[in-house]
Each structure stands twice: as C-alpha cells, then as structure tokens.
Amino acid sequence: MSSPQPDRPSRRALHRRLRRPIRGWVPVVATLGLTAALLPAAGPAAATLGDTLFPGQGNAGYEVRHYDVDLTYAPDTNHLDAVTHLRARAFTELASFHLDLEGLTVEAVTVDGTDATWTRQGHELVVTPATAVARGRFDVTVTYSGTPLEHTDPDGSTEGWVRSDTGDGATALGEPVGTMTWVPSDNTPGDKATWTFDITVPDGTEAAANGDLVSHDSDGASTTWTWVQDVPMATYLATVAIGQFDMAETTMTSIRGGEIPIWSFVDPTVGSTADAQALLPKVIRFEERRFGPYPGTSAGMIVDDVDVGYALETQDRPFYPYGLGTGALVHETAHQWYGDSVTLTDWHDIWLAEGFATYAQWLWDSAHGGASPAARFRALYAKPASSSLWHPAPVKFTDPADLFGAPSYQRGAMTLQALRARVGGEDFSRILRRWATEHRDGNVRTHQFEALAEQVSGRRHLDGLFDDWLRLDGKPRGY
Template sequence: MLRRRALRTAVAACAATAVLATPALAGTGGAGAPGVGDPYYPEAGNGGYDVSHYDIRLRYQPENDLLRGTTTIVAEPTQDLSSFNLDFALRIRSVRVNGAPARVERQGATEVTVTPKRKLREGSLATFVVSYADKPSTVEVNGKTPWKRTENGAVAVGQPLISEWWFPGSDHPSDKASFDISVAVPHGTEVLSNGRMTARTRQGDWTRWHWRMPSPSATYLAFLAIGQYDVHSKQGAFEQPMITAYADGLGDLKGPAEASLERTPEILEFLSGIVGPYPFETQGGVVPAEGLGFALENQTRPVYSQNFFRIGSNTSVVTHELAHQWFGDSVAVADWSSIWLNEGFASYAEWLWAEHQGNGTAQELFDHYYSSYPAESPFWQVTPGDPGKEDLFHASVYNRGAMTLHALRNRIGDAKMLRTVRTWFERNRGGNATVSDFVEHAERVSGQRLDGFFDKWLFSKGKPRVGSETGVSRTAAARPADAPEPKAVEQLNHTHELLARMHNHG
C-alpha cells in the first residue's frame, strides 16, 4: 500500500540520518566533520570524537557580564584526527590538546577548527583545554543570543542551542557526557546548575559553587542561573536530594511558584509508577524573575518562567518538564527531527496527571482537542513526526503529539500501551532514539502493524478520521463545539502557549 511504502521510506531515511548523527561514526578522514549531519542543524555537534566529560570552571561578574572560563573536554577520537571542530561562539584565548598548544581557526559564528601539534589516534584518551573570556549577552548569532543577562546575574537556558554561549564542546543530543560545573561569583550571589552541589567555597570577595552531574547529559540540558535566589535543600522523592530556588523579585508569584515546584516529589512518584524508575540522582527546579519566557527540562533541575504562575499554581508545566526527565533527557533524540519523542510524551503526561487529579480524563481531553481544531485548521498541516526546523515547537508537536499517544492507547489497549511505554524507556534509558525506533518498538510489543496508524498521525497532513484504524472514537467527532471544557484545559492551554514560545536559536 502506498502509505505503508511512504512511511517505510521515511523510517529508512530517519534511520540513516541517525547513523550519520552518531559521533562514533561521523567522519573517516584526517579532519573531523564540522557537524554530525542532523537534518535540521547539520553543523551541530562535531564528527571524529566522542565526549565523555566536561569540566567547566567559570568566573562571572554580573556587574558587566564578563565571563572568564576554562573548560576541559575529555574525549575519545573515533578516527585518526589531524584536526577537529568545537561548537563555540565566545572569544577564545587559547586551546591546548593533550597539554600542547594548538592552532585555532574560527570558521563561522559557532564553528571553531582546532589543529593539534600531533595527530590524535583513534581510541586514545584526549583532552582539549579551552580558555576564553567574553560578554555572552553581546554575542549574537543570526541576531539572537540565548544567554540572558538579568538585573543581578544571568540565565543560560535554551533549546536547541545554548552551550556555545558558555562552554565549548560538541553541541548535539547524540553526544552525551557527564559534567562538573564550577562557577565563582561575587559573594552573596547564588549559582544554580545541574545535579548535586558538591561544595561551596569562599575565596575573598568571591564564592565558588561546585555542581556535578554524573549521568550523561545532552549539552543543551546543562544550564546556569546566576543571581539572587532563595535556595531550598531537602529530601525529595526516592530519598534523593532536592534543590529548588526562587529568584528575588518574584513578588506575589513566588507563592504559586512554590505551590507548584514543591510538589515535584509527588509528581515524580506518579510518573515513575507509569514509566519506571526515575533515571537520575537529584531533582528540583528553578524560577528566575526575568530573562526567561518558557520552561526547559534541564537535566535533574528544570527551569520555569515566572509567567507560568500568573494564573495561580501550575502543576501541569511541572509535570511536563519532569516527564522530560524520562523522555528527552534520559531517552534523548538522535536528531532534532524526532522532537515528538520529547514533546508528545511530556504533553501526554500532563493529560494523565490531570486525570489523576480529577480534572478531566485523558479521553475527555483527547475529545476536546480533536474537536477544537477543525479539519481546515493550519494545526493539522504540521506533521509532528518530522515538523521541520521552523515548526520545531509548533502546537501540533505538543497537542497532536499527545493525541497520537492517546489514539495509540485506544488502538492497542491499555495493557499493551503501558508495556510499550515501560519497555521503551527500559530499552533506551541513557541513550538516543528516533521516531522510527518507537514505531518499530510499538509494533513489536503490540503485535500489530502500526505504520499506517503512525503515518496518519505523525507524517501526514490533515485531520485523522474517526475509526479503529486511527484510534479516534465517535465521541470525539460528535462532541459539540460548545461543550464544557475539562477542568484542566485552561492550565494546559496556558502552559503550551508559553512552551511554544521556545526560541529557536539556529
């Protein structure tokens, strides 16, 4: 059948892209490739080596936005390398490779070519030490900068690009690494980052904050929030350390923000009961007072714009970002065209949480969204399985993405759906995956041929019709346009409106 052949072709193309995007396989000559071949961001990441660890040591002065840093990258060459690339936008002072000075050439706004004195051998242990100094908020690429300077600090949070503005490396989700992040700031200023705070030391008028994230992370999920924060440390879910922080200046939004983030342990326990064990060692969240208009699932510690709490507490967005710890962080995309694996699952988690809280069942929410978008709506013209670079954060990726999962649940049944989700996480925990991987996994677990189903929901423009093939029940099509909305809809719409504002810095 034509649709089946079309989907199989798309699946094969995605699989080929995933192979090209694997750092261990990228590049075969003496020079490492300047990118991993991502279909949306071809120069993101770098070929020829695989990073295992970043040691980032910074000194930041909020008064003038001056950032001085030395980042040590521990990597393994995946081929003999006469030169290699780094993704970085700031001004470099020097680079040493295995202790020896190296030649540096900037090839573009974020591409840096490094030529070491001696060739790097495949499979060897290599270290790249990069020293730099710049004012990140003044460095623009395509007219944008994800580093946001605030009244008393800065926020380094962004997707798909952010690391170029505070540490050099291989900036693609397919090249995960562990992190040590150490930042010195004037005494009295707080620094929040990923993982566990291992130390806080006083150095004259400066205080150095040390953070460690041992579980490998994509580079865009590493973050910094610097400024005046009220920091809370306590025991969270699963007897893990939990750190939450609320910026000074939140005013009357601090209460609803606290009422939302402090429920993190409860929400993590709920999600782990569905998907499986929480994949990391720490938990928490941060709410800056400025510089951020969205939320992001930074690994172990999401960051939320204060705007999410303008209509009161918002556990919907907390659920969304915490669900990403499984879907997007632990199981990361192999390339950016597979963004549905992140946003579809996180959005559907909101529906399940709403049902758990008695604010409308997942079926009621599906019926509401299905009937809310008429067949001629532009909403149905964006395909979540491959939305395109310009629509990476389109409402369709979130809402149609969640609808796809509920329709799959209707198609294969609750028991097989639960098994599909749990085994998907078990199989891919700590790794990377594509949409085609999930299609094949769902077929394997359910014992059904589902490529036609996924073709209609993820890869075809237009509104899927009612029927058992699509998982759309007649209740969805028959729902009157003026029917009462489930209680959760207002918060869900508010949340997704802000999430869709994610800036594309490519």
Template sequence: MAASCAVAVGAPALAADAGPGAPGIGDEYFPGYGNGGYDVGHYDVQLRYQPDEDRLTGTTTVVAEPTQDLTSFHLDFALPPSSVKVNGRDAEFTQDGTELQVTPQDVLQAGSTATFVVEYSAVPSEEDGGETSPWIRTGDGALAVGQPRISAWWFPGNDHPRDKATFDISVAVPDGTQVVSNGVNTDTSTIGDWTTWKWRTTEPTATYLAFMAVGDYDISTREGAFGQQSITAYSTGLGELDGPARASVERTPEILEFLSGLLGEYPVESQGGLVAAEGLSFALENQTRPTYSPAFFRSGANTGVVVHENAHQWFGDSVSLDQWRDIWLNEGFASYAEWLWSEHEGTGTAQELFDHYYAEYPPDHSFWTITPGDPGRENLFDEAVYDRGAMAVHALRNVIGADALRDVVRAWVHSKRNSNGSVGEFIDLAEQRTGRQLDRFFDAWLYTPAKPEPGPDTGIPVPARDAADRPAPPAVAQLDRTHELLHGH
C-alpha cells in the same frame, strides 16, 4: 595544510588515513550542530562571572575519545578563545561563527583519550556567533538556558543530543550571589569577595540540557522522591508570584512518584526546579532541575508545567532524540503526561481532553498541516507537536490498550536509557511489543498533513466524538496557557 601533511607522513601507519573531523554531526534540520570524529565523555567547566559587566571568564576541559584518526576537529563555541591546548600542547585554531576548528600538533588516534583545554573571556550577551545569542542577561546575573542550543555561549563542546556526557561545573561569583546548575551541589566555598559553587552530574547529559543560573535566589535542599536530594531555587524578585511558584514546584517529588509509576525508574540522580524572576519566557527540562518562567504562575499554581518538564527527564533527557526532527518523542509524551496528571487530579480525563482538541480544530485548520513525526525546522515547537503529539499518544492507547501502551513506553525508556532514539525506532518497538502492524496508525497521526478520520486504525471512535457543544474539561484552560508559553522555545 603543510603541517598536517608532515605530521601524517611522519606518523605510524595507524594514522595513514587520518583526516579532519566533520564540522557537523549529521542532523537534517541543523547541519552545523555537533561535530564528527570524537565522542565526549566528560566536561569540566570552570568559570568566573561578574554580573555587573556580564563578563564570563572560563577554562573548559573536554575529555573525549576520537572515533577516527584526527588531524583536526571542531568544537561548537561562540566566544573568542584566548588559547587551546590538546593533550597538554598548544594547538592552532580558527573560528568562524560558532565553529571553532582546532589543529593539534599530533594526530589524535582513534580509541585514545584526548583532552581539549580552552581558555576564554567574553561578554556572552554581545557575542552572536552569526546568530541571535540565547544567553540571557538579567538584572542580578544571567541565565544560560535555551533550546535547541545554548552551550556554545558558555562552554565549548559537541553541541548535539547525540553526544551526551557527564559534567563538573564550577562558577565563581561575587560573594552574596548564588549559582544553580545541574545535578548535586558538591561544594560551596568563599575566598575573599568571591564564592565558588560546584555542581556535578553523573548521568550522561546533552549539552543544551546543561544550564547555569546566576543571581539572587532562595535555595533549599531537602530529601525528595526516592531518597534523592531535591534542590529548589526561587528568585528573590518573584514578588506575588513566589507563593504560586512554590505551590507548584514544591510538588515535584509527588509528581515524580506519579510519573515513575507510569514510566518506570526515575533515570537521573537529583531533582528540583528553579523559577527565575525575569528573562525567561518559557520552561525548559534542564536535566535534574527544570527551569520555569514566572509567567506560568501568573494565574496561580500550575502543576501541569511541572509534570511536563519532569516527564522530560525520561522523554528527552535520559532518552534523547537522535535528530531534532524526532522532537515528537520529547514533546508528545511530555504533553500526554499532563493529560494523565489531569485524569489523576480529577480535572478532565485523557479521553475528554482528546475529544476537546479533536473537536476544537476543524479539518481545514492549519493545526493539522504540521506533521509531528517530521514537523520541519521552522515548526519544531509548534502547538501541533505538543497537542497533536499528545493526541497521537492517546489514540495509540485506544488502538493497543492502556496496558500495552505502558509496556511499550517502559520498554522504550529502559532500553534507551542514557542514549538516543528516533521516531522510527519507537514505531518498530511498538509493533514488536504488540505484535501488530501500526503503519496506518502512525502515518495518519505523525506524517499526514490532514485531520485523521475516525476509525479503528486511528484510535478515534466511530462515529467521532463531538465535544464542540460540551464544556471543556477544567484542565484545558491551564493546558492551553502552559503550551502557549512552551511554544516560545
């Protein structure tokens, strides 16, 4: 404290009101996530990983702009640092769980460019940071894949979707081991017994959507949709699931063409997918390259999950949630994209799927007690966020019309590209674009813990369609299996 005061007194007048950055970015569900006082522009993550020991050694450089005059700031990081430098000078630091507080030698002035360099070496699977480690160690390597957080177990940063940045990720591994990450593979080189894989993302990316997969993978690079590079990777340990996994993920370019016809221009610079053989019990929409558990393909090809994760490239990745309570903007629209794909493939129309789910859950079912617009931290990935969330989108289509819904969705993803949005902002846009007052609709579907009643305000035909006595559309079985796994985030 004495050192901080001395710096402030001796600094120019600009720093007179300097102070520490907040240890959280202001998320209602996760107050400790993210940090205040600076915005990150770029991460340079340079790693060396030894699979046999699960030993990760790294140097991460964070390029940031202070948004206030800073005497100290926080980074979200679970691994123990060996040194921290700020603007090339040694900085003091303390660590409590996943909060790394850094005190530089000089006050960081608002609007300047600052670099934070953190060196570290640890076994990520053994570091809990005060909570369960999301790092996944596998028989042939590791997976840095998780939601709502993972980055703190492999690089320090501002861990909240509200602060997105570009990435360079370089990983050295024993020769013969592969590394897959986001964006484009800019270089792969071998020196001695080590091979270094370099990956780059040029579109702003949330920290939890940056990923790394290390292991034995069959990697293919080809031209995908829109003339982009498409990179797919399949674990060599998939066995009999290799075929159905490829039959699903290799259709990614076709699926992206379909989605772009609905949502507008594909918003990121690369595409593809990765299927692990072990460790994952879910799929995640890592930016440019979703990752999939092999469990999705146990019953055969599953294009629905590929549609879901790639719809997130628009809803979730390019347009990220403002707070984690806004999760409906991610999962409701990605789930509804599956319904539209089912309609496209002839396995059930969106209305048939709506009718099925509306009839499946009686009014006293717990499904209706979860409000997708504000589900609560404990219900962040509840089935209601996915299925009731998709029903809300379809009901909105019934209320305003298919053309109007497409107009609202395209306006949303265009105006919010590479930024963040809230459910409230989406509602405002829907009302602005349609010229209609939609409070009763959104209250019923997103904020009322009860089954919406049929009527023109809710988008449910009167009398309500009763699908209980009709066979479920063919798509339902795959949708239910897929969402059961997706709820495991």
C-alpha cells in the same frame, strides 16, 4: 517576538517544557547508523553530524565523554572568564576538528596538553592540533572570555546566556543550540556526556547547575559552587543560573524507597513558589508510578526573573520564568524521563520529548478531576482540517521555526492516545515504562518507539497509525 498564528501556539504560549559511569551508552556512530567508511579521514575539519534541522551543529568525527566547565562570572558586568576541558573519543584519525562556540574570545586551545592552532568560522571553533589526533581518547582544553551572547532562535525566541531582568546574574538556556554561547561543545543532542561545573561568583551570589551540589566554598570574597552531573546529559539540557536566589535544600522518598535530594533556587522577586516546591515530590512519585523510577540523582527547580516566556526541562532542575503553574511543573518533570534520560538523536524527533511530556499533563489532569486523555483527544480532533495542528506533520517539518509548534506537542500527545486506543491501556502502560527503562541515559529515534510498540502489543502492522499521526501532512481520517 511576533504573536502566534491562529491555532499555532508559539514556544511561549505552549509553556515549552512549562547532564556515575555511563549506563546504556550507545556510540553516536551506532545511533546515527554511520560506519567507519562514512567517517571523515584525516584532513579538513571533520564533517558535522548532519542534524536535519541544524546541520551545522555537532561533529561526526568524535564524541565527548565528559565536560569540565570552570567559570568565573561577574554579575555586575556580565563578564565571563572560563576554561572548559573536554574528554573525548575520536572515531578516526583527526587532523582537525571543530567545536561549536558562538561569540566569546578564545585565548588558548590545547589538545592532549600541547598547544593547538584554531580559527573561527561562524559558530565553529576549528582546532588543528600539533599532531593529528589518533583514533581513541583525547583531551581538549579551551580558555576563553568575554560577554556571552543571547541567541535568537528561528522562531524568534531567546536562549543562550540570558541576563536576568534585575541585572543580578544570568541563566543559561540551551534548547536547541544555545549552549554554544557559553561552552565550546559537540552541540548536538546525539552526543551525551557527564559534566562537572565549577562556578565562581561574588560572595552573596548563588550559582545553580545540573546534577548534585558537591560544595560551595568561600574565600572571603567569592564563592565557588561545584556541581557534578554523573548521568549522561545532552548539551541542550545543561544550565547555569547565577543570581540572588533563595536556595532550598530538602529530600524526598521515591516510590522505590530511595532518597532523592532536592535543590531549588528561586529569585525572591518572582513571588512565592512554596506550593510548587511542596508539590514537586508528589509529581515525581505520580510519574514514577507510570514511567518507572526517577532517572536522575537529584531534583529541584530554578525560578528566575528571565523574560523568555517559556519553561525548559534543564536536567534535574528545570527552569521556570516568573509564575510557576501545576501544568508546567508536571510537563517539565515528565521530561526528566522523556527528553532528558531518553533523548532524541535528531531534532526532527522532538515529539518524542514534547508529545510525551504533554501526554503526562493529560494523565495528571485526568487523575485530578480534569478531562481524560480520550476527551482531550476528541476535543483536539474536532479542530478543522485547516488548523495548523495538522500542519506540518510532526516528523516531516523542514523549517526550524516549527520545532516548538503545536504538532510537536499536541499532535505528538494525540499520537500516544491513538496508540493507546489501538493496543489497549495495559499494553500502552507497558510501552511507556519499557521505553523509559530500556533507553535510559540513551538516544533514540522514532522508528525504535514504533518497533517497541509492535513488540509489546504483538501487533505487527502499526506503521499505518504512525504514518497517519507522525509522517503524513493533514488531519488523519478515521479516528
């Protein structure tokens, strides 16, 4: 990966992010502002969702309600045998549709239990059922195998199915599109679903995933680890981590008095993470007091010798490579509210995840003897107009390579501080909590946050502030 430009931290340098019945479910159609008239009719494969940065990802003709992923993995050969079953709902009749799947060999596809035909077009698996799918619920089962790919992002970083340096396994990292390297999926953040993972590995090998650990049963040669994610989760937040891990199982008490189970998996070659594991409950309670009740059913961490140079907010138990600092722990934990529970609909709104998590770091540092958010703001605002902090605007960039740039993180956090200065600390705190509560388990766009800020504060003309900080290229004036 090439070195970052001056004042333009890469995804590595920024410590980027250093899936019960569905609650508050909002159909993708409603979220995107689509109408039935805009949905594809029976005929060629349904059109993609049209993400502004990754227009080839996702499908507008249906949504997935649940993924059941059954994996058998051989760490020594990096070979995967898998069956993924999807429960979905079609918005219109579908003569064909596509799933996102990069690499791997597809062996069979059924739709509602009947064999279907398929073709491969780049990363799209185009499925043609024997009979057109009627509007409403339908099931798809894909059987596939092979060596999963590592995917290279536009900024040069690595995601997808990433082998560990010690060769004892792999960790699946999905942001923004890497989940398609191991799960045939509707691979867009606007389509959240519940998940079940059944991961079969040789005895003596551990397998972590999202959600709650239901069982890990051995037949004497292999162990099947079953994880259930009852909270709706976007595909990019799904993970499987397989290897020689030290597993720690504990519980913590939230500020509401409920018990939260914690499962952590740490590769022993990365050194001790005892301090970080001890700190995690304190970080969760700190953020609960500011953002509201913890939105997941469990917590934890995955620390593996996977050389990607960034941390990632994989839901419930974020991934960390090698060393684990307090800043990364605070950042990725904050994402459980902002990014994981309240999830962007389109990648252009990534500041709603990264700006919020960065601001959480500012709050933590301020409460523990560091600079205040206002002081952080002033230091960053002192950067010259030529700094890449000011270019491009956080919601107006057009190059996917800019997705994890400084505007998404630092200028995103500065947007929140500018809002705090405008509306006052009390209203600002209400805005943060209501944003997390009212959109829990849902998908959002920037304009919804703007509307909430105006509603809570009673100020009807905040559009100029959001224009300055999110939509206009260059350094805002008058701050």
